[in-house]
Amino acid sequence: MISSSKWIGPAVLAGMCLLPLPLGIYPQHVLIVSLFYVMMAASWNLLAGYTGQVSFGHAAMAGIGAYTSGILAAKAGVNPWVGVAAGTLLAALLGLGLGALCLKMGGIYLSLTTLAFSQILHIIIVNEYEVTRGTMGLQVPGLTAEYSKLTYYYILLAATVLVLFILYRMIHSNLGLSFRAVQNDETAARAVGVRVLHLRVLAFTVASAMAGFAGGLYGHYLLLITPEIPSLDLQFYVLAMTVIGGMGSFVGPIVGAFAINILAEKIRDYGEYHVLVFGLIALVVARFAPEGLTGVWRSLGRRRTP
Amino acid sequence: MLAISVMNGLVMGVIYALAALGVSLVVGIMNVINFAHGELYILAGYFSFLFASVLGLPVAPAMALAVALVFLFGLLIERLLIRPTYGNDMYSLILTFILSIVLQNAFLLIFGPYPNKPPLWVRGASDIFGLFSYGNQRLAALLSGAVLIAAVFLLIQKTWFGRIVRATSQDRGMAEWNGVNTTRLNMLSFGLGCALAAAAGVILSPVFPVTPTAGVPIALTAFVVVVLGGMGSLWGCVVGGLLLGLVENLGAAFVSSGYKNVFGFIILILVLLIRPAGLFGRAKL
Numbered sequence: 090m091i092s093s094s095k096w097i098g099p100a101v102l103a104g105m106c107l108l109p110l111p112l113g114i115y116p117q118h119v120l121i122v123s124l125f126y127v128m129m130a131a132s133w134n135l136l137a138g139y140t141g142q143v144s145f146g147h148a149a150m151a152g153i154g155a156y157t158s159g160i161l162a163a164k165a166g167v168n169p170w171v172g173v174a175a176g177t178l179l180a181a182l183l184g185l186g187l188g189a190l191c192l193k194m195g196g197i198y199l200s201l202t203t204l205a206f207s208q209i210l211h212i213i214i215v216n217e218y219e220v221t222r223g224t225m226g227l228q229v230p231g232l233t234a235e236y237s238k239l240t241y242y243y244i245l246l247a248a249t250v251l252v253l254f255i256l257y258r259m260i261h262s263n264l265g266l267s268f269r270a271v272q273n274d275e276t277a278a279r280a281v282g283v284r285v286l287h288l289r290v291l292a293f294t295v296a297s298a299m300a301g302f303a304g305g306l307y308g309h310y311l312l313l314i315t316p317e318i319p320s321l322d323l324q325f326y327v328l329a330m331t332v333i334g335g336m337g338s339f340v341g342p343i344v345g346a347f348a349i350n351i352l353a354e355k356i357r358d359y360g361e362y363h364v365l366v367f368g369l370i371a372l373v374v375a376r377f378a379p380e381g382l383t384g385v386w387r388s389l390g391r392r393r394t395p
Numbered sequence: 396m397l398a399i400s401v402m403n404g405l406v407m408g409v410i411y412a413l414a415a416l417g418v419s420l421v422v423g424i425m426n427v428i429n430f431a432h433g434e435l436y437i438l439a440g441y442f443s444f445l446f447a448s449v450l451g452l453p454v455a456p457a458m459a460l461a462v463a464l465v466f467l468f469g470l471l472i473e474r475l476l477i478r479p480t481y482g483n484d485m486y487s488l489i490l491t492f493i494l495s496i497v498l499q500n501a502f503l504l505i506f507g508p509y510p511n512k513p514p515l516w517v518r519g520a521s522d523i524f525g526l527f528s529y530g531n532q533r534l535a536a537l538l539s540g541a542v543l544i545a546a547v548f549l550l551i552q553k554t555w556f557g558r559i560v561r562a563t564s565q566d567r568g569m570a571e572w573n574g575v576n577t578t579r580l581n582m583l584s585f586g587l588g589c590a591l592a593a594a595a596g597v598i599l600s601p602v603f604p605v606t607p608t609a610g611v612p613i614a615l616t617a618f619v620v621v622v623l624g625g626m627g628s629l630w631g632c633v634v635g636g637l638l639l640g641l642v643e644n645l646g647a648a649f650v651s652s653g654y655k656n657v658f659g660f661i662i663l664i665l666v667l668l669i670r671p672a673g674l675f676g677r678a679k680l
Contacts, residue, residue, distance in 0.1 A: 143488045190664065194671045197428050197626075200488050201618045202663065204430070208615055209660045216653040321611070325496040332489060365504060368497035375490050376476060 102250065109242045117238040123350040124245040125307045128252045130330040130342035132299035135256055137328075138337035139268040140292045142196055146187070146203030147327055149210045150180045150297045151304025152319020158305040159229040159314040160220060169232050173305035180301025181294050188293035193286055199293075207319060214316045226315035229308060241310050248306055252299050253343070259295070260339060268292065272337075322364060326353075329371040335381030344383060398526045400648040401641065406533050408640025409540035410599050414613060415620035415632040416547055417591030423564035423627030424584045426484060427477060430491040432592050432617060433610025434498035439465045439593030440600030441506060444513040454516050458597040462590050469589025473582045495610075502607035510604035513597070536598045543594055544633060551629060560584060564627055592617075612656050616643075619659045623666050625676020634674060638662075 109117045129151060136142045157179050158172030167175075187206060191198040214221045221227055233240050259265055270278035271285050279285050308314040317323065326349070334345020349367060356363040378385050414436060421427055429435075442461035446452045452460070476494065480486040517531040551557040563570040563580055571577055595613070596605070603609070620639050624631020639659055646658040666673060 137485065137489070141485055143485055143492075145492065190667050191671075194667065196484060197422075197426075197488070198622070198667065198671075200428065200430075201622060202667065205615055205619065205660050205663055208611065209657055212654065212656055216651075321496070325493070328489065328492065332493075362500075362504070365497060365500040368493055368500060371493045372476070372490065372497060375486065375493060376479065379486060 105246055106243075109239060114238055117242055119351060119354050121238065121242050121245050121310060122307075123347050124242075124249045125303055125310075126327065126330060126346035126350050127249050127343050128303035129300060129327045130334065130346045131253055131256055131339075132296040132303070133327050134331050134336060134338075134342045135259070135292055135296045135299075137331060138341070139260060139265070139272065140289055141272045142192070142289060142293060143200045144203045144293065144296070145200055145321075145324055146206045147296070147300050148321070148324035149203070149207035149319040150184065150300035151307065151323070152207075152210055152214070152316075153180045153183060154301030154304035155308030155314045155318050156214065156221060156227070157301075159227050159308050162309075163227055163229050164220070169230060169309050173232075173302065173309070176305040177298050177302040180304075181298035184294040184297025185290065187297075188290040192289045192293065207321065207324065210319050211316055214319065224316055226313040228313055231312060232306070232309045236312075245306060245310070248302065252302070255295075255299075257339065264288075264291075325364070325368070329367050331381075332371050333367075333374050333381055335383030336379070338381070338383045341381050341383040345381065348382075396648060397645075398523070399529075400644045402523065402527075402529055403533075404641035404644035405637065406537045406540075406602075406640070407644060408637035409537055409544065410595050410636075411616050411620050411640050412544055412633045412636025413540050413598070414592055414595040414617040415624065415636050416544065416629060417588035417595075418617050418621045419624070419627055419629060419632050420560070420584055420591070421588040422621065424560060425477070425581050427487045427585075428491070428618070429472075429585070429588065430488065430614070431472070431495040431498060432588075433612075433614025434495045434502075435465050435469065435589045435592040435610075436596035436613050437502060437605045437607070437610040438468070438498065439596035440513065440605035441502065441511060442593075443597045443600060444511045444605070447513045448511075454514060457513070461597050462593040465593035465596075466586045466590040469586035470582055472589070473585035477585060478578070478581070495614075499607050499610075506607065508607065510606050510609075512604035513601050515601050530602075532601055536602060539598055540595070543591075543598075547591070548629065615656070616659055619663045621673075622663055623673055625673030628673065628675035631673055631675035 109120055112120070129147060133144065133147045136144050136147075154173070154176035157176035158169060161167040161172040161175060162169045183206075187202060188199070191202045215223050217223075232244060260268070267278065267283045267288055270281070270283055271288055275285055304318055308318065330345035330349045331342045332345075333349060334343065335341025353363040353367065356366055374381060380387075414432065418429065418432055421429055439461045442464055443458050446457035446460055447454055450457075472491075472494065476490045477487055480490065515532045516535050520528040520530050521534060523529050549557075551560055559570070559575050559580060562573070563575055563577055567577060616639060620632055620635040623639065624633075624635030639662065642658050642662065643655050647655040650658075
């Protein structure tokens, strides 16, 4: 397992670098959006899959990143890269605040508060029309002087690799071991000296920062930031990708994000049914295969080689 | 202005309390939050619109039928989605969230994005203490909401069923040892929680028409009320609901109407900071 996983990473990365070259503009766009979703789903998985916290404010954190960077760039002429860093930082701070506020009361409170947070952010964006341009959307400058899909693809690929690398190192460290311990048996973990609250707040802060980072880059790619980014629909997408791909598995959300985003583009040709379709699929998967597609794959492999 | 805002606050407060009672009942017994609560409210609004406006049923049977159907739907949700997740609170959060998105998009597909409105029960307006005139429909909503809340309290405080509910929410294991079939009670109370959302929906939809996503702010407010009042506390729901209704409407009148729902969020943050267990809550569930 160790020797094969050593080669899988670089091989996939090399493949990902070559993948967009023969493709047209539209498939390249689909890939870029998929990379954004990989970052979102993988960081949400750190919460739901590894530390047992269900946040409904992950899309809102992406919105924080996108709007912070976008407003700084469009209104104050700040360099977009500095803006993305600022957005990441603000998302991390908000994550720290929200996490510290509700995690000591237990998981349900985090879910409620993050849901309320995302709704409030939506209201503020729509109401503060002068600053955010409301539902019309805020036009923002790009990350590079010349706009090229290929450049953006490599920027988002690098960002995705960075996010996945950090997540991988976190999960495969003592910290990750503590995460697992907390999720398996909170009382037992506490008894052997794991600081459960600190751990949860830390995970929530890191995941929020990653969402802010992903959102900031995504906003500068789209060049138009709308309340679609911090919406419940996007939140649902991220959740469905993780659940269908496989919660608590490192590869699950990556597979889920690509599979669902590409499928969604296909379904969109037939009309606006994709959210409903993925909702029903996610419902069935969460109910009957809680470990998602990668879980099904793994159990199939186990059955074949006893 | 002040008097009208207080009156609006009372009407909304009673409806919030009713919606929050449904959430609180389910939290108290099952430790499950139903994130599709608002969509069930909307579903009842659509049902009562369908039966009364499209099929031409009289208003009262249309409403009763709508609530009954949502109750059955609630039983079905519990049986198919919630029951397999017992002992894993996280999955019930995820499943009901997905369900809420599915229902929103199903509504959009079936009814379109336009507001739909069941017929009014009563027309005209009444003079309130010579201060202002107020729509009769809103007064009827206030009255029927208050009657329903009283009925829920009677059910929980005075009946055998209520005794079982209170016993189970206090100590689940002990209730089981005394012969309570907690599995069936879960199913029944989940259905009842959904029916309370539906009751709020049929009462308020003639005043505020239903759209596919109109349930989100209602559910959020109900959740804030439950946190404010204390999870699992019924009195907390009534006090919290009225308080939130008043704060929102006074805030909308005197501060900013666009930020109506933000006041609830500020209250939520304050409660979590100062008294996380809520006004009437137990320290730990």
